[in-house]
Amino acid sequence: MNLLGSLLLVVGALFCFLGALGLWRMPDVYNRIQAGTKAVTLGTLTTLLGVALIQPGWWPKLLAIGGLLLITNPIGSSVIARALLRAGVDPWHRPEADKRGTP
Amino acid sequence: MTPHSHSAAPTTATTLTALLVALLLWLLLTGSLDGQELFIGLLVAVVTVLLARRRSALFDGIIWSSQLPGAVLLYLGYFLRALVHANLDMARRILSPALPIRPALVQVRTELTSPLGRLLLANSITLTPGTLTVEVEDALLTIHWIDVPPDTDIDAATRAICADFERYLRGFVR
Numbered sequence: 171m172n173l174l175g176s177l178l179l180v181v182g183a184l185f186c187f188l189g190a191l192g193l194w195r196m197p198d199v200y201n202r203i204q205a206g207t208k209a210v211t212l213g214t215l216t217t218l219l220g221v222a223l224i225q226p227g228w229w230p231k232l233l234a235i236g237g238l239l240l241i242t243n244p245i246g247s248s249v250i251a252r253a254l255l256r257a258g259v260d261p262w263h264r265p266e267a268d269k270r271g272t273p
Numbered sequence: 274m275t276p277h278s279h280s281a282a283p284t285t286a287t288t289l290t291a292l293l294v295a296l297l298l299w300l301l302l303t304g305s306l307d308g309q310e311l312f313i314g315l316l317v318a319v320v321t322v323l324l325a326r327r328r329s330a331l332f333d334g335i336i337w338s339s340q341l342p343g344a345v346l347l348y349l350g351y352f353l354r355a356l357v358h359a360n361l362d363m364a365r366r367i368l369s370p371a372l373p374i375r376p377a378l379v380q381v382r383t384e385l386t387s388p389l390g391r392l393l394l395a396n397s398i399t400l401t402p403g404t405l406t407v408e409v410e411d412a413l414l415t416i417h418w419i420d421v422p423p424d425t426d427i428d429a430a431t432r433a434i435c436a437d438f439e440r441y442l443r444g445f446v447r
Contacts, residue, residue, distance in 0.1 A: 185360060192367040200417045201376055204405045205363055211400060212360045227304075234301035244399035244406075245392075251407040251417065261417060264375050 171223050178220030185213030198262035199254055207247040214239055286337070291322045291329035334387025334446045344444025351441050355401040362402045366419070377421045381431045382412050384439060390446035397438045404434055 192205025218236045222229045299314035300306075322329060335341075366373055385391050391414075395406040398416060408415035416434070421427060 185364075188360075188364050188367055192363065195367055195372060196374075197372075198376075200405065200407070201374060201419060204403070204417065204419055205367060207405070208356070208359050208363050208400055212356055230301040230304040234298055240400075241396065244396040248395060248399055248406045248409075251405055255407050255415070261376055261378055263377070 171226075175220045175223030178216050178223065182213045182215075182217030182220060185209050185216060189213060199259060200251060200261050203247050203251055207243060211239065211243045214243075284333070287329055287332045288322060288326070290332040290335060291325070292318050294332075295321045331389050331392075334389030336445055336447060338445075341445050344441070347444065348441040351437070352397055352400075355397070359400060359402040374419050375421050375423070376417060376419050377427075378407065379416050379418050379421070379427055379431045381414050381416060381435050383414055383435060384412075385442060385447065386412075387447040390442055393442055393446060394435070394438055397442075398434065401434075401438075 186209065189206050189209030192209060193202050196202045196205050215236055218232045222232045295318035296314060299318060303310050303314065383391060383394055385394055391409055391412075395409050395414060398404050398406045398414070403419040405417040405419075406414055407417050414435070416431065418431075418434075421430075
């Protein structure tokens with residue numbers, strides 16, 4: 171159980187790292203939100219699962235944390251994206267594929 | 274995304290649902306079935322629900338039936354699979370040197386009518402492969418799609434993203 175839990179912690183950390191890498195590599199804010207939200211949500215859930223295996227007594231709290239995260243994380247991302255869209259931030263297009271000619 | 278669109282006074286069933294959710298959260302957080310803890314928890318839950326009375330209309334969207342638990346489990350199973358798939362997909366894009374993305378904004382109309390149903394659909398889309406809900410206006414969802422393949426029927430492809438989730442969600446929300 172301890173080994174499996176530790177393994178899940180590492181996998182969770184790896185996903186969070188990928189999320190951070192995505193923030194750095196993506197060309198615009200919408201794509202960054204995509205990379206950040208997905209990777210960090212799964213990374214956090216995996217970490218919580220790992221902690222639940224190592225400390226079985228904590229599972230009710232971890233379940234509550236996980237559930238709230240699953241609801242609030244995507245809402246937060248959507249709201250930030252919506253604010254950007256309303257503020258007039260255009261999504262990035264791959265230049266050669268763009269028919270309207272804006273970079 | 275628009276909690277005020279249902280401004281009618283919440284029904285008894287809705288209030289009870291909100292009470293149950295608050296109580297369940299208390300149980301999970303305290304992790305104890307001790308009588309005194311439960312009593313305080315009930316008190317806190319009642320006060321919370323009374324304070325948030327107008328907001329609890331969100332729970333109107335639930336369709337109560339004997340199939341509810343099964344439908345929720347089916348949805349969760351499908352959702353978690355999609356979440357893992359989304360992450361592997363995103364990892365591939367992030368790690369690939371060529372950064373294979375062709376993002377665009379697309380729009381899709383949902384058949385779910387309740388704020389709760391639309392909230393769950395929008396959240397599901399945000400956490401699944403390559404899509405991010407940017408705006409929900411009534412039944413119209415605007416989605417940022419990270420990789421729109423060229424020469425595809427965008428409308429049909431977008432419908433396909435939504436349709437699976439809608440099918441699972443309609444088992445328990447309006």
